[in-house]
Amino acid sequence: MNWILLVVAGLCEVGFTYCLGRAKSVTGIEWWAWMGGFLVFTFISMGLLAKVTHSLPLGTAYPVWTGIGAVGTVLIGIFIFHEPATFWRLFFITMLIVSIIGLKMISS
Numbered sequence: 001m002n003w004i005l006l007v008v009a010g011l012c013e014v015g016f017t018y019c020l021g022r023a024k025s026v027t028g029i030e031w032w033a034w035m036g037g038f039l040v041f042t043f044i045s046m047g048l049l050a051k052v053t054h055s056l057p058l059g060t061a062y063p064v065w066t067g068i069g070a071v072g073t074v075l076i077g078i079f080i081f082h083e084p085a086t087f088w089r090l091f092f093i094t095m096l097i098v099s100i101i102g103l104k105m106i107s108s
Contacts, residue, residue: 002052003104006061009048010068016041017073021081045069060107067100 016038023034045065053061074093077083 002055005048006052006056006064007068009045009052010065011072012041012045012048013065013069014072014076016045017069018076018080021076057107060103064100064103067096067103071096071100 019034019038019041023031023038026034049061049065071093074083074089078085
């Protein structure tokens with residue numbers, strides 16, 4: 001169950017970075033709405049991370065959380081914000097995914 005919560009926490013990290021990406025291109029009430037989404041996702045993400053560290057090692061939970069967030073944010077950048085999908089960018093994201101899987105495999 002804690003691994004599921006950790007994945008949800010990582011996906012919420014992707015959510016708050018998405019909100020930041022949207023907020024940078026708008027003003028007024030729409031900016032406040034995206035920043036409200038940022039705060040909600042941040043609160044949920046950090047809260048879930050804090051919860052799972054009660055039973056998962058911090059040295060495993062934190063890198064997995066940031067890795068999910070990093071991979072998700074790069075994918076959002078490529079598919080939604082039309083950032084470049086270069087060979088090296090995809091190569092290093094793949095290495096990050098392999099590292100996350102490796103941490104999961106060696107952790108309880």
